[in-house]
Amino acid sequence: xxxxxxxxxxxxxxxxxxxxxxxxxxxxxxxxxxxxxxxxxxxxxxxxxxxxxxxxxxxxxxxxxxxxxxxxxxxxxxxxxxxxxxxxxxxxxxxxxxxxxxxxxxxxxxxxxxxxxxxxxxxxxxxxxxxxxxxxxxxxxxxxxxxxxxxxxxxxxxxxxxxxxxxxxxxxxxxxxxxxxxxxxxxxxxxxxxxxxxxxxxxxxxxxxxxxxxxxxxxxxxxxxxxxxxxxxxxxxxxxxxxxxxxxxxxxxxxxxxxxxxxxxxxxxxxxxxxxxxxxxxxxxxxxxxxxxxxxxxxxxxxxxxxxxxxxxxxxxxxxxxxxxxxxxxxxxxxxxxxxxxxxxxxxxxxxxxxxxxxxxxxxxxxxxxxxxxxxxxxxxxxxxxxxxxxxxxxxxxxxxxxxxxxxxxxxxxxxxxxxxxxxxxxxxxxxxxxxxxxxxxxxxxxxxxxxxxxxxxxxxxxxxxxxxxxxxxxxxxxxxxxxxxxxxxxxxxxxxxxxxxxxxxxxxxxxxxxxxxxxxxxxxxxxxxxxxxxxxxxxxxxxxxxxxxxxxxxxxxxxxxxxxxxxxxxxxxxxxxxxxxxxxxxxxxxxxxxxxxxxxxxxxxxxxxxxxxxxxxxxx
Ligand SMILES: Nc1nc2c(ncn2[C@@H]2O[C@H](COP(=O)(O)OP(=O)(O)O)[C@@H](O)[C@H]2O)c(=O)[nH]1
Ligand SMILES: [Mg+2]
Numbered sequence: 001x002x003x004x005x006x007x008x009x010x011x012x013x014x015x016x017x018x019x020x021x022x023x024x025x026x027x028x029x030x031x032x033x034x035x036x037x038x039x040x041x042x043x044x045x046x047x048x049x050x051x052x053x054x055x056x057x058x059x060x061x062x063x064x065x066x067x068x069x070x071x072x073x074x075x076x077x078x079x080x081x082x083x084x085x086x087x088x089x090x091x092x093x094x095x096x097x098x099x100x101x102x103x104x105x106x107x108x109x110x111x112x113x114x115x116x117x118x119x120x121x122x123x124x125x126x127x128x129x130x131x132x133x134x135x136x137x138x139x140x141x142x143x144x145x146x147x148x149x150x151x152x153x154x155x156x157x158x159x160x161x162x163x164x165x166x167x168x169x170x171x172x173x174x175x176x177x178x179x180x181x182x183x184x185x186x187x188x189x190x191x192x193x194x195x196x197x198x199x200x201x202x203x204x205x206x207x208x209x210x211x212x213x214x215x216x217x218x219x220x221x222x223x224x225x226x227x228x229x230x231x232x233x234x235x236x237x238x239x240x241x242x243x244x245x246x247x248x249x250x251x252x253x254x255x256x257x258x259x260x261x262x263x264x265x266x267x268x269x270x271x272x273x274x275x276x277x278x279x280x281x282x283x284x285x286x287x288x289x290x291x292x293x294x295x296x297x298x299x300x301x302x303x304x305x306x307x308x309x310x311x312x313x314x315x316x317x318x319x320x321x322x323x324x325x326x327x328x329x330x331x332x333x334x335x336x337x338x339x340x341x342x343x344x345x346x347x348x349x350x351x352x353x354x355x356x357x358x359x360x361x362x363x364x365x366x367x368x369x370x371x372x373x374x375x376x377x378x379x380x381x382x383x384x385x386x387x388x389x390x391x392x393x394x395x396x397x398x399x400x401x402x403x404x405x406x407x408x409x410x411x412x413x414x415x416x417x418x419x420x421x422x423x424x425x426x427x428x429x430x431x432x433x434x435x436x437x438x439x440x441x442x443x444x445x446x447x448x449x450x451x452x453x454x455x456x457x458x459x460x461x462x463x464x465x466x467x468x469x470x471x472x473x474x475x476x477x478x479x480x481x482x483x484x485x486x487x488x489x490x491x492x493x494x495x496x497x498x499x500x501x502x503x504x505x506x507x508x509x510x511x512x513x514x515x516x517x518x519x520x521x522x523x524x525x526x527x528x529x530x531x532x533x534x535x536x537x538x539x540x541x542x543x544x545x546x547x548x549x550x551x552x553x554x555x556x557x558x559x560x561x562x563x564x565x566x567x568x569x570x571x572x573x574x575x576x577x578x579x580x581x582x583x584x585x586x587x588x589x590x591x592x593x594x595x596x597x598x599x600x601x602x603x604x605x606x607x608x609x610x611x612x613x614x615x616x617x618x619x620x621x
Contacts, residue, residue: 077200104349179265180204183296216268257298268327332403456547
């Protein structure tokens with residue numbers, strides 16, 4: 001069983017609503033205002049088993065020129081279009097505008113109903129058909145069947161259904177794997193049930209009980225109930241019309257144009273990089289002129305920054321950056337309809353090439369060049385380009401915003417890692433960019449170490465500041481360097497670094513003195529005084545020996561040489577070979593220590609996990 005969503009299109013009063021009623025028995029004009037005035041104001045819906053092999057959801061749109069924005073909201077998710085032209089009037093302004101919009105939206109399949117056949121004689125009907133075919137010849141719908149019908153007498157309705165079935169069966173199914181997105185086209189409250197939003201599922205699927213994110217608000221809700229074609233279902237997937245009841249959602253908090261999405265997979269954006277073209281007969285579009293931008297079910301005011309020309313003319317195409325007055329939920333390759341600000345009519349459209357461009361200053365020509373590279377490239381190349389343009393790499397999650405299918409990205413990365421891409425600390429880098437960062441890191445380490453000859457290492461934290469990346473990422477990148485050696489908490493240069501002879505002499509003298517003092521050393525400053533070490537070298541010398549583990553800090557006052565610590569540990573271990581306990585007095589006796597040293601050493605040994613304090617004595621750990 002095939003299922004398609006069919007949108008109506010055509011001038012006001014040509015019989016769109018009447019034809020749906022004639023085929024399905026459903027009156028899509030549901031608003032009291034619509035009933036009273038006999039015109040469609042907002043989009044209406046009819047779900048129906050049209051033929052034994054075909055289920056359809058008709059989306060009926062208004063034909064009035066002032067309601068074209070509602071028409072676009074209705075048409076944005078459809079599979080094919082039912083174009084209605086009244087035989088007595090022929091092609092009229094909104095016939096043309098609707099067809100243009102369908103074309104901009106990327107629709108390829110249509111059936112034309114040449115309606116009100118009952119009102120005209122055969123000759124007029126033939127002329128009307130000719131006119132329609134001539135008009136369609138310049139559109140993607142030139143092969144669409146044109147069926148003379150009458151919604152009033154029912155003549156031709158069966159053939160219309162057959163033609164719809166024939167065209168519908170050829171509609172390609174949409175891809176099901178990718179995150180969920182449903183641009184909201186209607187919001188209403190069901191008494192005792194709560195707020196319901198409806199729309200066409202643009203991508204992915206949603207299940208009852210799942211959490212979804214409402215954008216651009218950014219609030220999350222649990223899906224309490226899903227209806228597809230008026231029936232409760234567990235799941236709605238790409239290409240169907242769905243009504244979602246979201247727990248706790250207030251009607252005032254959601255509007256047409258918002259989108260219900262998989263959490264984290266989309267984000268609102270007020271800048272869209274696009275390729276835009278102007279329709280035949282459209283007035284010239286000046287750089288930064290205000291326009292109305294339709295994307296999904298949303299209409300927003302924006303300005304078009306033209307990247308290649310100063311004025312765009314009819315039937316010309318150009319890369320551009322659209323700055324919007326409010327954020328919209330868009331994804332790459334989404335179609336965009338552009339209407340003039342005032343008077344309002346459709347002037348052109350385009351396609352989103354980057355829904356989340358980085359807001360860095362970039363030259364017009366340079367940006368146009370980037371968009372040209374993105375335009376029409378496959379997913380792998382697209383991913384590669386985004387990585388190339390991200391000097392600090394990107395988070396895996398951010399790739400979805402760049403239009404890379406998160407379910408497909410793993411496979412792509414697997415192909416690319418080892419070639420163009422690499423992963424470090426949870427970020428993905430282009431190999432080129434990663435190597436640049438490693439190089440910058442090597443330079444920074446060399447520079448910092450040469451500034452302070454006694455310094456053994458540069459911490460990850462310091463490098464994280466230098467590179468503007470997290471410590472984890474820095475640590476992972478450091479492993480890729482041949483010149484850097486990772487030590488605890490940081491990196492140092494591979495190989496021994498030579499100290500200048502004078503510093504070397506002072507280090508050696510200090511170390512010898514520390515060693516000589518054994519387990520009862522004076523404060524380090526006393527030793528430095530004794531040796532006449534200049535104050536600015538004292539900290540670095542001490543840090544150098546501590547880093548090299550040739551000196552050990554016991555507490556804030558006591559620093560001993562590593563050989564003294566070895567002696568201390570050996571003595572204590574030997575003691576425990578004969579005895580179960582070690583008292584402070586025994587400690588003093590064993591090494592000839594005063595109490596001032598014995599207690600800190602015992603506490604230090606406790607911290608090292610060699611001894612354990614039990615009451616007033618130590619036992620072996
Ligand atoms: N004679 C005749 N009138 C029709 C036919 N289809 C629709 N109408 C009338 O045309 C008017 C507009 O129809 P409607 O379906 O509301 O047009 P829409 O604006 O395209 O939805 C109504 O008064 C209909 O009764 C038809 O096939 N023959
Ligand atoms: Mg109507």
